[in-house]
Amino acid sequence: MADFTQRLEHAVRRTGSVLCVGIDPDLERLPPDVKKSGDAVEAVRMFCSEVIPATADFAVAFKFNFAFFEALGWRGARLLEELVAIVPDDCLTIADAKRGDIGNTARMYASAIFDRMKFDACTVSPYMGRDSVEPFLEFEGTCTFVLARTSNAGGNDLQLLECGSRPLYQHVAESVHRWASAHSATAGLVVGATDIEALAELRAAHPQTPFLIPGVGAQGGSAADVMAAAGRGPLIVNSSRKILYASSAPDFARAARTAAEATATELRAPS
Amino acid sequence: MADFTQRLEHAVRRTGSVLCVGIDPDLERLPPDVKKSGDAVEAVRMFCSEVIPATADFAVAFKFNFAFFEALGWRGARLLEELVAIVPDDCLTIADAKRGDIGNTARMYASAIFDRMKFDACTVSPYMGRDSVEPFLEFEGTCTFVLARTSNAGGNDLQLLECGSRPLYQHVAESVHRWASAHSATAGLVVGATDIEALAELRAAHPQTPFLIPGVGAQGGSAADVMAAAGRGPLIVNSSRKILYASSAPDFARAARTAAEATATELRAPS
Numbered sequence: 001m002a003d004f005t006q007r008l009e010h011a012v013r014r015t016g017s018v019l020c021v022g023i024d025p026d027l028e029r030l031p032p033d034v035k036k037s038g039d040a041v042e043a044v045r046m047f048c049s050e051v052i053p054a055t056a057d058f059a060v061a062f063k064f065n066f067a068f069f070e071a072l073g074w075r076g077a078r079l080l081e082e083l084v085a086i087v088p089d090d091c092l093t094i095a096d097a098k099r100g101d102i103g104n105t106a107r108m109y110a111s112a113i114f115d116r117m118k119f120d121a122c123t124v125s126p127y128m129g130r131d132s133v134e135p136f137l138e139f140e141g142t143c144t145f146v147l148a149r150t151s152n153a154g155g156n157d158l159q160l161l162e163c164g165s166r167p168l169y170q171h172v173a174e175s176v177h178r179w180a181s182a183h184s185a186t187a188g189l190v191v192g193a194t195d196i197e198a199l200a201e202l203r204a205a206h207p208q209t210p211f212l213i214p215g216v217g218a219q220g221g222s223a224a225d226v227m228a229a230a231g232r233g234p235l236i237v238n239s240s241r242k243i244l245y246a247s248s249a250p251d252f253a254r255a256a257r258t259a260a261e262a263t264a265t266e267l268r269a270p271s
Numbered sequence: 272m273a274d275f276t277q278r279l280e281h282a283v284r285r286t287g288s289v290l291c292v293g294i295d296p297d298l299e300r301l302p303p304d305v306k307k308s309g310d311a312v313e314a315v316r317m318f319c320s321e322v323i324p325a326t327a328d329f330a331v332a333f334k335f336n337f338a339f340f341e342a343l344g345w346r347g348a349r350l351l352e353e354l355v356a357i358v359p360d361d362c363l364t365i366a367d368a369k370r371g372d373i374g375n376t377a378r379m380y381a382s383a384i385f386d387r388m389k390f391d392a393c394t395v396s397p398y399m400g401r402d403s404v405e406p407f408l409e410f411e412g413t414c415t416f417v418l419a420r421t422s423n424a425g426g427n428d429l430q431l432l433e434c435g436s437r438p439l440y441q442h443v444a445e446s447v448h449r450w451a452s453a454h455s456a457t458a459g460l461v462v463g464a465t466d467i468e469a470l471a472e473l474r475a476a477h478p479q480t481p482f483l484i485p486g487v488g489a490q491g492g493s494a495a496d497v498m499a500a501a502g503r504g505p506l507i508v509n510s511s512r513k514i515l516y517a518s519s520a521p522d523f524a525r526a527a528r529t530a531a532e533a534t535a536t537e538l539r540a541p542s
Contacts, residue, residue, distance in 0.1 A: 129425025
């Protein structure tokens, strides 16, 4: 399997963009038309299986938010497995699950994501340290994005604490770099679009590390600022709600495609 | 629904102990007898549906490690829902899932755990801060155990970093206390059995907070040291492997019961 960063480069060349379409199917926001059957899982299936192919031309990746599937129970878990499998081969798939546990448990989570569901990448939390991240790095060709600086308001609570002479998130970024050095799989960082200064600092310190950037659009970060701060290193920028819920009319898939194209243009890759 | 701490007190009176039986069904360690069918999910179902009733007399709670079910795919998710439902009503159920995400996503995870699967408690990671924890605290009668000081080796990597004049884990514990003050559900802390000094410090600072303590037994902490350090506050001490894998012979359930009884005796509640 090709290296994750190479596959990302290929997808960026294909689309001319760094757009990742986030699959966070919130039942309350789905078009009335797809909810007609009254079954939540069927509604999400119908919605996602139209939106994914409609937007794939403009997406380097699809990021699946596990919470929205788990909230549907075991049928949601089954649907997630089905939907990952319909993503076209030239798009990357990201398991946004933010797992983090002791070594033997982390291995089980990694196996679920990489072995069973065949995701190309995932997100993990760093709080439990090295042995909670390393089991993910044993899967060749994949990328594990570790939370560094997140886009939510609460992201400030711990991540900005000064540890020695630097904030915790910088400490995390350097730790991840060190942990990854012993493994062949790729380690990346999650860096929110809402703290442009942190993004620019982290990019300067980690020019070759793939960054997964949420928080553009609905959460408030501007695409132009993100692209300027993120520079020329490997990059994936996620947009979910602006694309998924572009229209609640029966033409929702076409509207999602148009929104994806417009967002991809805002997120044009540096040439 | 009664307050979580009251229900815990009731379970402690019933058993005379603070033992939680951890359900981490590792296929490789299951008795050959239950693996005969060749189907992993069936083997785990057969194993757990014997071990849970066999040990319930000595358990204040059962803690389900989500990773071991997710590794089995969607049928594992379905099995998890089935098994939670067979736990006797006078035992508490803990979803050991260590979720942690932005507010709207945290709400989905909380809904999966509390609304759909009807767990009494769960574990969450603090790295994303206040709005990643608070949605869990909106479910009355439940307890959300936030990772503070974990029992694994990597737990030292971030948790011991000095932030201001104290280690990060103490900062987390105080933050959780503050976040919880606005909510009626209970917030607890995960404190590993492998750092007895941290356990004693945290108990002194948080005498009324429920502690969930993993890491006794296979991971190395001694029951006597834990009980001495944890004092008289609300307490749940988890043991998984020593009980689950007490025997790989066909009498595994009876052996698990005997091991649970012995462990419960070591973990006798202060009277």
